[in-house]
Amino acid sequence: MEVNAQEYLLSEMVALVYDLVPGIDVDKLRNKVSLIVSKYHVKQSRAQQVESDLPKKVEMFLAAKKLENRSKETIKGYGIDLRLFCKHMDRHNKQTEHITSADIRTYLSSYENRKMSTIGKKLSVLKSFFGWLVAEEFIQRDPTLKINPPKTEKRMPKALSIEELELMRESCKTVRQRAFLEVFYATGCRLSEIHSLDRSDINAQNMSSNVVGKGNKEREVYLSFKAMYHLNKYLNSRNDDCPALMVTQRSPIRRMDKKTIQDEIKKIAKNCDLDHKVSCHVLRHTFATLTLNNGAKLEAVQEILGHSNPQTTLRYAHITKEYKQEQYRKHLVQ
Secondary structure: OHHHHHHHHHHHHHHHHHHHOOOOOHHHHHHHHHHHHOOOOOOOOHHHHOOOOHHHHHHHHHHHHHHOOOOHHHHHHHHHHHHHHHHHHOOOOOOHHHOOHHHHHHHHHOOOOOOHHHHHHHHHHHHHHHHHHHHOOOOOOOOOOOOOOOOOOOOOOOOOOHHHHHHHHHOOOOHHHHHHHHHHHHHOOOHHHHHOOEHHHEEOOOOEEEEEOHHHOEEEEEOOHHHHHHHHHHHHOOOOOOOEOOEOOOOOOOEOOHHHHHHHHHHHHHHHOOOOOOOHHHHHHHHHHHHHHOOOOHHHHHHHHOOOOHHHHHHHOOOOHHHHHHHHHHHOOO
């Protein structure tokens, strides 16, 4: 108990100083304070020994998100990050209402060697959690309000050119590879959306399918004649009863996992020795870029991609100089 009490006092002192002097080197501060605290006999009061309510609040938050019909992937991500936060806060043994901005900063600083996008994601989850606690009146103030997200350089994947897309097509070694490539490009879908599709989800007559995207939002996507042809060729080559659209080749036949689908796309790219990385997400960017440069309306592409904001769609697309010039000449009123 005494070691835990000493650790508790150390963490409290570090958090207090960090709150007063943001940006201070936490490791150096902790080492110096540790030398001071080690000289004293520290005993925890009974009030401090009360078990923290943080894990219980986390489970309540996750249950609330399930009721809001958030996707399984989103809830799983929340759960992983919040349980890691609980583990970090174990040493403090604080009630949720007593968690400070300094506690949050100290936690985030433990990921200083990770990508800024990773830290930003963890902060985003904490902001969602504490915002919910305030809205539900479990706590009065949100300790994350003072903390700004780290600045990150958003690097969008480079879309394929028409020539590169044709190279990919010619490099497909199997019927399955060609079907996968055409379906991802033609629909502009996310990997998770295609992964969850069943054969029965494909409307062959309308050459379309309904997919469930982020936030459990359903939308209709479309297949080109080329995609439909190669998908049918792949489905007709199968002798299994598995309902999944994309399945493993070896027994037992089952739905392919997302990593295996991604690897299949990477294999095609490796066959044609492209200069840049290719993934399912790159094919989504390629769909956005080539359709917009071919004259498609932004609103239509936005709907097909499942974006709530047109600015997101524009960030996805790489509009060519020639297309911008053409649109300028076409629509300028002189």
